[in-house]
Amino acid sequence: MIDQSKLPLREEFFECEDHRCVAEAIKMMKIRGAPAIGVAAAFGIVLGVRNSSAGISSELIREIEVISEILSKTRPTAVNLFWAIERMKKVALDSRNLGVEELKSLLEREAISIAREDAETCRKMGAHGSTLIADGDNILTHCNAGALATTEYGTALGVIRAAHEQGKKIHVYADETRPLLQGARLTTWELMKEGIPVTLITDSMAGFLMSHGKVDKVLVGADRIASNGDTANKVGTYTLAVLARENKIPFYVVAPMSTIDFNISSGEEVVIEERNSKEVTRICGKKVAPEAVPVFNPAFDVTPNRYITAIVTERGIARGPYAESLRSLSSRQETGGKS
Amino acid sequence: MIDQSKLPLREEFFECEDHRCVAEAIKMMKIRGAPAIGVAAAFGIVLGVRNSSAGISSELIREIEVISEILSKTRPTAVNLFWAIERMKKVALDSRNLGVEELKSLLEREAISIAREDAETCRKMGAHGSTLIADGDNILTHCNAGALATTEYGTALGVIRAAHEQGKKIHVYADETRPLLQGARLTTWELMKEGIPVTLITDSMAGFLMSHGKVDKVLVGADRIASNGDTANKVGTYTLAVLARENKIPFYVVAPMSTIDFNISSGEEVVIEERNSKEVTRICGKKVAPEAVPVFNPAFDVTPNRYITAIVTERGIARGPYAESLRSLSSRQETGGKS
Numbered sequence: 001m002i003d004q005s006k007l008p009l010r011e012e013f014f015e016c017e018d019h020r021c022v023a024e025a026i027k028m029m030k031i032r033g034a035p036a037i038g039v040a041a042a043f044g045i046v047l048g049v050r051n052s053s054a055g056i057s058s059e060l061i062r063e064i065e066v067i068s069e070i071l072s073k074t075r076p077t078a079v080n081l082f083w084a085i086e087r088m089k090k091v092a093l094d095s096r097n098l099g100v101e102e103l104k105s106l107l108e109r110e111a112i113s114i115a116r117e118d119a120e121t122c123r124k125m126g127a128h129g130s131t132l133i134a135d136g137d138n139i140l141t142h143c144n145a146g147a148l149a150t151t152e153y154g155t156a157l158g159v160i161r162a163a164h165e166q167g168k169k170i171h172v173y174a175d176e177t178r179p180l181l182q183g184a185r186l187t188t189w190e191l192m193k194e195g196i197p198v199t200l201i202t203d204s205m206a207g208f209l210m211s212h213g214k215v216d217k218v219l220v221g222a223d224r225i226a227s228n229g230d231t232a233n234k235v236g237t238y239t240l241a242v243l244a245r246e247n248k249i250p251f252y253v254v255a256p257m258s259t260i261d262f263n264i265s266s267g268e269e270v271v272i273e274e275r276n277s278k279e280v281t282r283i284c285g286k287k288v289a290p291e292a293v294p295v296f297n298p299a300f301d302v303t304p305n306r307y308i309t310a311i312v313t314e315r316g317i318a319r320g321p322y323a324e325s326l327r328s329l330s331s332r333q334e335t336g337g338k339s
Numbered sequence: 340m341i342d343q344s345k346l347p348l349r350e351e352f353f354e355c356e357d358h359r360c361v362a363e364a365i366k367m368m369k370i371r372g373a374p375a376i377g378v379a380a381a382f383g384i385v386l387g388v389r390n391s392s393a394g395i396s397s398e399l400i401r402e403i404e405v406i407s408e409i410l411s412k413t414r415p416t417a418v419n420l421f422w423a424i425e426r427m428k429k430v431a432l433d434s435r436n437l438g439v440e441e442l443k444s445l446l447e448r449e450a451i452s453i454a455r456e457d458a459e460t461c462r463k464m465g466a467h468g469s470t471l472i473a474d475g476d477n478i479l480t481h482c483n484a485g486a487l488a489t490t491e492y493g494t495a496l497g498v499i500r501a502a503h504e505q506g507k508k509i510h511v512y513a514d515e516t517r518p519l520l521q522g523a524r525l526t527t528w529e530l531m532k533e534g535i536p537v538t539l540i541t542d543s544m545a546g547f548l549m550s551h552g553k554v555d556k557v558l559v560g561a562d563r564i565a566s567n568g569d570t571a572n573k574v575g576t577y578t579l580a581v582l583a584r585e586n587k588i589p590f591y592v593v594a595p596m597s598t599i600d601f602n603i604s605s606g607e608e609v610v611i612e613e614r615n616s617k618e619v620t621r622i623c624g625k626k627v628a629p630e631a632v633p634v635f636n637p638a639f640d641v642t643p644n645r646y647i648t649a650i651v652t653e654r655g656i657a658r659g660p661y662a663e664s665l666r667s668l669s670s671r672q673e674t675g676g677k678s
Contacts, residue, residue, distance in 0.1 A: 008629045173635070176619065176628070178517060178541040184620070184628040192629055199633045202517040202619055203543040204575025208640040211577060236543025238550060239578060242585050280515065280539055281523070286623040289515070289523035290347045290531055294538045296512075301547040 001040070003030045004148055004182075008189040019048035019067045026074040026081075029180065033149020034223045034259055035118050038080030041071045042111035045088045049104050057096050057103050064092050076271040077232055077300045079224040079261045084114055115151045121256045122153035124314035126162030129219075129254050132310070132317070133163035133170060137216040140206055142175045143234035144186035145221025145254065155254040156219040157190060159312060164196050171197045173215065175206055177234060179279040179297065203236050210247040218244045222255035222311075229305030229322025230267025231255075235298050241307035250309040257313050260326055267302035275299050340379070342369045343487055343521075347528040358387035358406045365413040365420075368519065372488020373562045373598055374457050377419030380410045381450035384427045388443050396435050396442050403431050415610040416571055416639050418563040418600045423453055454490045460595045461492035463653035465501030468558075468593050471649070471656070472502035472509060476555040479512045479545055482573035483525035484560025484593065494593040495558040496529060498651060503535050510536045512554065514545055516573060518618040518636065542575050549586040557583045561594035561650075568644030568661025569606025570594075574637050580646035589648040596652050599665055606641035614638050 003012045005028065014030065016022045022044030025031045031040045048067035054060040068085045075081060091110045095103055133139070139160060146157035153161060163170055172191055177183035184200055191198040201209065209215050218240050224232040231237070231253050244251040264270065277295035281288060289295075311318045311325075315332060318325035342351045344367060353369065355361045361383030364370045370379045387406035393399040407424045414420060430449045434442055472478070478499060485496035492500060502509055511530055516522035523539055530537040540548065548554050557579050563571040570576070570592050583590040603609065616634035620627060628634075650657045650664075654671060657664035 009626060175543075176517070178515070178543060181627050184632075188629050188632045192632065197633075199635050200619055200628055201635050202574070203541070204514075204517060204578060205635065205637060205640075207578035207581065208574055208637055209635070211640070235541070235547055239543060239546035239582060242546065243578060243581055246581050246585070280541055283622045284625040284627060286625050287348060288520050288623060289539055290527050293523075293527045293531065294536075296538050296540050296544065296548070298544060298547055301544075301550070 001031055004032055005030050007185050018051055019044040023070050023074050034078035034080040035150040037078050038084035039115045039118055039151055041081050042084045042088050042114045044071045046108045046111045049107060054100055057100055060100050060103055061092050061096055075273055077223045077273045080258050083258045118151040121314040122150050122158040125155055125254055125312050126158040128317055129159030129312040130162035133168055135168045137170045138214055139170055140173045140215045140218045142220050142237055142240055143177045144182040146190040148186050155221040159219055159254050174198050174200050175203045178203055206240055207243045210243050210249055215249055218251045220253055222253050222259050223300055224270050225260045226264045226267045227262045227323055228266050229308055231303045232270040232300045235301045238301040238303045241303040245307050251307055252310050252312060253308055254312040270302055273299040340370055343371055344369050346524050357390055358383040362409050362413050373417035373419040374489040376417050377423035378454045378457055378490055380420050381423045381427050381453045383410045385447045385450045388446060393439055396439055399439050399442055400431050400435055414612055416562045416612045419597050422597045457490040460653040461489050461497040464494055464593055464651050465497040467656055468498030468651040469501035469505060472507055474507045476509045477553055478509055479554045479557045481514045481559050481576055481579055482516045483521040485529040487525050494560040498558055498593050513537050513539050514542045517542055545579055546582050549582050549588055554588055557590045559592055561592050561598050562639055563609050564599045565603045565606045566601045566662055567605050568647055570642045571609040571639045574640045577640040577642045580642040584646050590646055591649050592647055593651040609641055612638040
């Protein structure tokens with residue numbers, strides 16, 4: 001996989017031989033983005049069982065439990081991680097009567113399916129979401145919800161890619177996204193590769209642009225969406241949503257159904273990961289603040305559903321009230337239709 | 340003067356022998372903060388005339404025009420720069436009948452007065468503003484409106500200092516303030532020296548704190564205040580004001596009367612300085628984005644008056660409608676009274 005922590009200065013790839021390596025890569029954000037984390041965790045289980053010397057399936061299943069535990073302790077907020085792990089565990093449990101080798105290859109096929117589906121899902125979100133984008137739009141995005149955050153194509157950037165492929169002339173403002181600068185490092189890099197015009201700003205400049213009529217739409221990804229539509233995403237997203245509403249700019253969340261956590265009724269139940277203070281006091285290794293200063297470093301924030309104009313999924317576009325519209329998308333057979 | 344661009348890693352001082360050095364220091368933000376820029380410009384004129392070989396006052400006055408032109412072209416937004424230059428020029432013109440040496444020493448005394456008054460002004464703003472601060476308050480601030488931005492004591496941080504000196508237990512959240520990190524580098528450093536508890540956050544985290552009830556008040560400085568109260572300040576300030584109103588948190592601007600520009604009727608007339616793109620693509624010299632990426636880098640934004648709970652000046656506290664309250668403070672003889 002590409003080491004996202006090194007981009008855009010170096011395009012370095014790394015390989016994992018076991019699940020511990022995958023867990024570490026997720027924790028250190030070499031792999032990041034909710035869908036990408038889910039896919040990586042699925043392959044983490046495949047690598048974990050590949051090295052197993054279990055003689056019988058029940059033993060292998062006990063090992064899968066341990067592997068899953070390690071992978072699930074990497075990052076608490078993105079629900080796709082837990083969704084992918086659960087899906088892999090279910091395959092194992094449903095086929096516990098098979099032999100060890102058969103089970104191993106079944107798990108590998110499931111991980112490949114998860115990755116393939118993720119790529120398809122992104123293209124479907126792109127198709128649905130691009131109906132919201134007009135020729136000439138200036139779109140503001142935060143963090144990186146692109147190909148790097150998924151198997152390929154991206155969520156919010158997937159919608160932008162789809163609109164661009166349709167010949168719509170769009171321009172993107174990318175928030176740099178402190179502390180880890182995913183916008184500056186990853187989103188600009190992706191869009192420039194794709195030939196989609198992009199302008200980089202610091203997070204504090206989004207309000208300036210919005211209040212000057214320079215932004216037509218805001219598009220972001222999500223790390224976990226509660227069943228009522230409250231959306232946890234990279235810290236700073238809530239601020240953009242408030243600014244967008246204040247300036248009457250549509251605010252769209254783009255995420256696969258696997259990002260929706262129907263087990264929680266609101267965003268208040270989302271566990272927000274707090275990360276190391278050095279992410280704030282140092283930038284790319286350079287000290288930028290007194291070493292001893294106390295730091296608060298939440299990785300995500302929650303945008304209440306009332307700020308969200310629509311949520312774009314692979315099954316269509318949901319609008320408020322989200323408790324109903326998301327549930328309805330969830331129970332619907334997957335089609336090309338839009339809500 | 341202390342080189343603010345090196346803090347907090349190095350406490351380096353530099354000396355200027357002429358006005359060109361002062362102009363360069365302002366442009367490069369070794370000296371920054373609206374009141375400090377004004378004081379520095381006044382001394383820049385003193386240094387400029389000190390080296391003059393003018394034989395008669397009218398010649399010296401022509402040189403002052405040239406020196407003023409150079410100093411006034413350093414940064415367009417902070418009005419204190421122009422205010423101080425005009426004040427110095429007026430002294431020269433009013434005393435053009437004096438001899439050259441007398442005029443030079445008159446200008447030096449005027450610059451010293453401007454610096455002394457600035458220090459007094461900060462303490463008065465502290466006295467007025469601290470009446471707004473309650474024991475136990477969590478105060479969010481942006482950029483650096485402290486001793487470093489003034490002769491001493493500070494504007495927004497002066498209010499915090501005054502409240503702290505009165506024994507109020509307050510805690511400050513400091514926005515790091517990208518791109519130049521004045522919050523991370525300067526505000527934390529000042530407050531830690533003073534023993535005032537401070538926590539550093541990235542600019543994108545202020546919304547998280549406000550929406551979680553962790554901020555009681557927002558205090559910022561200003562670079563230029565229009566006669567209707569619209570306030571130009573470090574980019575990101577508008578965002579904080581919108582977030583504060585959304586979360587029903589008082590939003591206070593602290594600035595001396597010299598920051599109010601009665602020549603403009605609204606914030607729309609403020610010239611917003613755009614700075615070099617490398618401030619965004621590099622942090623402390625480290626590349627953080629693709630070199631070729633287009634960047635938008637406005638140094639300031641304008642907060643419309645409707646978001647501002649009150650403006651604290653050395654003459655008292657103004658509340659909306661500001662066109663009236665600011666005019667009334669301006670025409671009032673300076674007293675200890677509050678509005």
